[in-house]
Amino acid sequence: MLLDFGRTRRFVPEVLQRAVLARDRYCLVPGCTAAVEQLEFHHTDPFALGGETKLDKIAPGCKNHHIEFDHEVVKIVWVKGLPWVLLPRDRDPAQRLRRNYSPPGVPTSIPIPE
Template sequence: MERPATVPERALNALMDILTTIPTNSGGGSQRIRPEVLVHLKLENLQDLASGDARTAHGVKLPPGDLRRLLCEADIIPAVFNSKSELLDYGRAQRLVPEKLKRAVLARDHGCIVPGCTEPPEKIEFHHIDPWWMGGETKLINLAGLCRGAHMDADSGRIKIVVVDGLPHVILPKHIDPAQLPRRNTYWD
């Protein structure tokens, strides 16, 4: 069971939404700002990264799902050094989906793949099914069209995205779908 967010966590989430979204000059809409994150890690901290957590500069605890989502949105080039300051790994800085690939995902998914979602296609985000931060590639078979809320749900593990017969499907939480069947949105068909 997920614990409810504390008052400082809710305030931080609201502030992050305000700070990472700016209005565009092209008539109503907004554009996401990519956060810049400075991360200091030791090799032993990377051994079990999936269960790790973090704290903001103000002491608010970030659970693993929120941390991963923030890291996915940030410009990060992970550099891993050993105890002698020798470079062990130097990662990639971008995981953005090129325009041609975005069009291909939208042609296949039409919109958000979560059943019942009616978010317009222009607001769709592109989710890496195998996470980019774990080496997942930015290619059609590894991408799914999700609305912002569903994208956050997928990044935090509240919903799961799986590929069935070459198409991304959603497995909803057990309290919504006790059968845990892979499903796709039919609104756009």
């Protein structure tokens, strides 16, 4: 696949960054207003533990939320090719998967799949 760099690149190449931003637009965490220039690209499977650099394994987050992704305070869950966040219970008592931006026809929150 064109946007699959596997284990050959740890840092996300610009072409892959553009594809991630076309899909997600902003930091994944709902309500985050960080500018696109402030976004970092998170390997949802840590690269140091064998994760790959490819479109369905990379999610955008601002610096603060990227740290929360790394420490699993905010969890990323993939559903049908889209990354969703699960916020801690104190921030989201309903415990639904959420996105800051969803493409047309996709809701901004869904129940956790079983």
